[in-house]
Amino acid sequence: MNYLGKDVELKVVGTRPIRPDGVEKVIGRAAFGADFRVAGMIHGKVLRSPHAHARIKSIDTSKAEALKGVRAVITANDLPNIPSEEAFVGEGPANFRDMSLNTIARDKVLYDGHAVAAVAATSPSIAEEALRLIDVEYEVLPNVIDVEEAMKPDAPILHDDLFTQGVDPKPTKASNIAKRMEFKLGDSASAFSKADVIVERKYKTAPVHQAYIEPHACVVSYGADGQAQIWCSSQGQFMVRAYCAKLLGMDIADIRVFPLEIGGGFGGKTLVYLEPLALALSRKSGKPVKMTMSREEVFRGSGPTSGGAINVKIGATKNGRIVAAECEVMLQAGAFPGSPIGPALMTPFAMYDLSDVTIWGYDVVSNRPKVAAYRAPGAPVSTFATESAVDELAKQLDMDPLELRLINAAKDGTKAVYGPTLKDIGFVETLEAAKSSSHWNSPLGDAAPGKRRGRGMASGFWFNIGGESSGATYVNEDGTITVVSGNPDIGGSRASMGMMAAEVLGMDVKDVRTVVGDTTSVGFSFLTGGSRVTFATGMAVTQSAEMVRDELCKRAALLWEIPAEAVEWKDGKAYPAGENAGKFDPLTIADIAGKSARTGGPITGKASINAQGAGPGYATHICDLEVDEETGHTTVLRYTAIQDVGKAIHPSYVEGQLQGGAVQGIGWALNEEYVYTKDGRLDNAGFLDYRIPVASDLPMIETILVEVPNPRHPFGVKGVGEPPIVPPMAAVANAMENATGVRMSSLPMSPPRVRAALDASEG
């Protein structure tokens, strides 16, 4: 057990208390975005483009404005026309002009579902009727959906002012390729001459939605004094505040955002869609405005993650040492630049100790919704390709794929292809845990007639991040504790924050309540994403609890009239530190809190930090599956997710993160994809036609937590939410190859595609 690098007995951290938000969610009383109401509110709806690519020639809103019950109609002209301005304010580099144009189109619509106008009315049905009365005249333009098609010189161009960055000389012709990026270590081209075996293959992945169950929803009230209140479900109340202020031309201090419960985000709620429109509608109507996306709107109007096309070439010697690797990644950004091309290039070889690697890629726009983050953005796409290729390499070398990975595994001291020398990493430990796992050592079992079984494994990497976080610990009058966090609780942070505070204070976690503060009740916190909250906000909360602990000792010293240094804190009580300090009965937190007015006032600890040193996460997954030869349907029989988590504060939540990431990755592998018509319209905008795995589809995902502590965190925490979505697609594809002998290089491996691949292999 570890606290501040010392071996101590942890009494709360590492245990599994009942989740603090569980009862309210189970009985349906937790307030999510769509549940929230305020007195006098009216209802907003969005008019969306039916075209994938079109010029807006005119918008006539007069009939809608005249409809009884309509209180406001807005178009892009009701929001400031923002100039191009790069900023790294949310979940990656953003351009505020693009963000504004994605919120509501100005001159062109760039995807099916792009917002063009919005209405607020006294009822949802009147608002919908008003949308039908808005007359938009479009000049339909050719569209391009596929990433490789979009890169062709004769492709329809989305932005006349978009010129490829990162190439020399600077281009003079507009392109859909927003950026080229490259990482290079050694000399891969020459190093291939040392290889005995070379695998070279092209892969493709589909863009997929984060598939959070709760749709985007908000209530916004713009006051007569120019100050606004926003209640919404998001991954960051401060993110919503900053973006809305920018897009509406308001001061940040004039916006207060109240975070509601969030029904899943996974990166998809790191942007704003409805909030700026609701603000503009509320400002124009003088009424609070509620907006909720339908499921169809979520699919058509909010950002999925990127799909991509990937070319991989890997060479190894006969003894399994990888000597050279090259990878080209073409990543979809959607309608505006900003795919996660950087991480897509930095991650797929980060599991290995390689000396000669070149990896390059392209950020490509096309007529799809602008992509949003999704767990480990970029990494699953490129890693599907490289981990499939590593498996193929093992087969050609007649080696165990796990042993091949062990031979080449990155360790402390390995120089990563993206630059740094790695330290405090636990990749080998995940491989060793896989090797000794019950799953890896159990027989696969015989397939029933007409079915084929296979086992595969794959690994993955994600950096994890820190960043700005705030936390506060308050001692209440009765000795209970309130912890305030600046981050929405997506993956159990109320539990982990409370547990870390309880550990520091030596108290029972049931006496600690953690709440998520609004933007005026806690210091700025970067959003919940990047697997950063338990690490970074956990550090802030731990520091705030340490301040409280130190203050409690000072107050005890005042009561005992001895020096503060003569007081020690143990098991939730103040004790005299040794016989020389005097003889006093220990004081509990309640004892000290009861006297706080007399000893200096309320006892509070607050910390605002910019946390650095998030330890990287490594994961290794094992998948057993069975393929029905007749239908091509795949059943996952057994699945184990193994991950270096640093230190699991609440192991059940950590296991849940691993299970959730694995399930989402399995869906990405087997079923999920956006289906477009020839004219660029999304054809499966709903969960009936966009098939995600449900509980009855899958076995219980087994988990193995490996704990290689992160020395930069007081309890050794590493982020856990993102690595588990990186290995699944390759693990499933490798199991599929093991079952069928067919290497499927294009996702999803849906039944028709599996059946077609089996047909092709059988001639």
Next chain:
Amino acid sequence: MARVTVASQMCRPFMGTVTEVEIDASNVRALIRELDRRYPGLGNQVEESMAVAIDGVICQDTYLEPINPDSEVCLIPKIAGG
């Protein structure tokens, strides 16, 4: 002096083909200042768009992280997440 390396081509407009330099800097702010002195414009690029990995530890948006004389410093793109 700290050894500063660049693995991606993000610094090429400023550093040309140079991918490794030695710099005497005690923290990230001093590093950015010195990089900008040698390669005008690079300081802003590092400050706005890049992270600094110091001895394998990724640091973002911070001036204060210390750099030792024998540190390995790597300039990499900023990292976000989902």
